Amino acid sequence: MISISVDMNKQDWEDAIKKDNLSWIQACDLKSPDHNIISRDFGIVIIPTNFLIDKEGKIVAKDLMDENIEKVLQKYLGK
DSSP states (O other), X not given: OEEEEOOSXXXXXXXXXXXXXXXXXXXXXXXOTTTOHHHXXXXXXXXSOOEEEOTTSOEEEEXXXXXXXXXXXXXXXXX
16 A cells, blocks of 8 residues: 655654554655646545556556445455
8 A cells, every 4th residue: 555645744744644553655745736746647636535556557446435445455356
């Protein structure tokens, strides 16, 4: 799992990682959402946004929420 933040203040970003106990990879370019390269390239206009990417690097699902996450992950993980 990788999280991309649109925070513009480094301390706020680091504090949120600690507070929410986010143990996976974190990235942030500290630019506004309008100038964040990843947000722009992936067409992210609201947060949170998530993508499920398959082994070939293809986006197979987007914006999974609550019970849908489990269902879709089981489908792609073959469980």
